Amino acid sequence: MTTATDADLAATTSEASLARTRARSLEIEAEIDKDASRFRVLTGDRPTGALHLGHYLGTLKNRVILQDKGVETWLLVADYQVITDRDGVGPIRERVIGLLADYLAAGIDPERSTIFNHSAVPALNQLMLPFLSLVTESELHRNPTVKAELEATGGRAMSGLLLTYPVHQAADILFCKANIVPVGKDQVPHLEQARVIAQRFDKRYGRVDKKRPVFRRPEALLSEAQAVLGTDGTKMSKSRGNTIELGMDADTTAKILRKAVTDSDRHITYDPVGRPEVANLLLIASLCSGEAPEAIAERIGDGGGGALKAEVTAAVNDHLAPIRARRLELMNDEAYLLDVLKAGNERANEVADHTLAEVREAMKMVY
Incomplete structure (x- = not known):
């Protein structure tokens, strides 16, 4: 008689959880087709290099589809996350401008979608402080993406920002009250971390009013896009x-x-x-x-x-x-691209300031 190992049980649990996530994702897709106005999506990219065909076929095309269906779309230029695993930001201005051009050229409409960047939205980043009090160090170390990123650094010491990367992502999602996040199956643990933080915040601090919690519970819109490899048959990079x-x-x-x-x-x-x-x-x-x-x-x-x-x-x-x-x-029209980003940042700041005010009220920190 054989006995299941802890690894076997963990794998079975993970597969069952992924199956539930996939089933719920299909339900969400059907709900979007019925009434897209119920949904707000948050997604984005780190400006670490030019977007390529893999990005376009894997995620960018789908963002345009969601936008065109009527889903309120928020796109994050994650400039602060560039330094999670790097010693500097590189030619970041050039890359941000290129990223904006990629988004708009692919079909993102700034009249219907909000494009913003981390470093321009102080209230978003301030949410990191209360959120960090809601997670443990061991939980962060167990996050699969944190472990994978650490392995990719070649043994260099982990920065505090890399360790708390999942919490920063939670702030990205929760500040704008996004309720769906497009993810691949490997990114589901990040979304689970955001849900845990939202739940723990309400349990610890309560609600601003009796009708609703401070934060919505974000759900995964699981990407089933076929993975495109590079021209050498390995991961496109x-x-x-x-x-x-x-x-x-x-x-x-x-x-x-x-x-x-x-x-x-x-x-x-x-x-x-x-x-x-x-x-x-x-x-x-x-x-x-x-x-x-x-x-x-x-x-x-x-x-x-x-x-x-x-x-x-x-x-x-x-x-x-x-x-x-x-x-x-x-x-060739950099001024227009910067105007688009400025308008998106103004909208993001308005929402972030409101969310932070709710958080401070729930924490009884309004003096």
């Missing part, structure tokens, strides 16, 4: 030089894709397990063209890697052409 940036021109894109990894079999088939590099290129072509990867593979047939790369290049460049044209226009 600027540091690996295997990305296709949204701001690249068509010729540069073609040059990068000509170097993409395939295999020695000239007959092209869609086999994610047996031929992952070839399958990844087919997937990219599919996501950009709308044609099934199997159909693309069948059309290429015995054309080999050269024909496959030509197919992918055409699909990517055709799909990104209007985005790139719009991005170029935006990059």
Whole structure:
């Protein structure tokens, strides 16, 4: 007779929890289609480099879809989070401007969505103080993302900001009363931390009034987007030089894709397990063209890697052409981009100040 180990039980519990999260996420999607006005979404990016095709296909396209469905959309330029695992901010101004251009070129509408940055919203960051009192050090050390980020630093000492990264993310979500957060399955623990903080705050300090808690309980909108790998078949990352940036021109894109990894079999088939590099290129072509990867593979047939790369290049460049044209226009109008960010920051500050006032009232710190 075998006995389940603690690891087995933990894995089973994790799988069951993920299944519940996935089921609830599907319910939320259906509720959005019925009445999107009930929802406010919070998502965003760290300005650590240019957005690339993986970002666009994995998250940015979906943000535009949610916005266009009528979900109130808040996009965070997480500039303070740049220094969680770095010694400096790098060319951050240039990257923030580029990020704004990427957002708007992809279809984010500043009239319907709020784009803001951490460092411009003091009240958001002030929420870190009461929130830190609601979590334990051991809870932070157990967070999977904190552990993964620590391993990625190569053994360097963990900064206090990296350790409290999940609490800062909770402040991002809770300050604007977001009730849905798009996440991948690996990011679900961060959202759980935000829910725990919201619950503990209400338990410890009560409510401002009897009708509602101070904070809504955010739920996961689980991303089922197919993961796009880099041109070398590994995770798409600027540091690996295997990305296709949204701001690249068509010729540069073609040059990068000509170097993409395939295999020695000239007959092209869609086999994610047996031929992952070839399958990844087919997937990219599919996501950009709308044609099934199997159909693309069948059309290429015995054309080999050269024909496959030509197919992918055409699909990517055709799909990104209007985005790139719009991005170029935006990059030539920096004043407009900064006005968009200024307006978003004003809106974020208004909401953050109101939330902080509620927090102080609940904590009886209004003197």
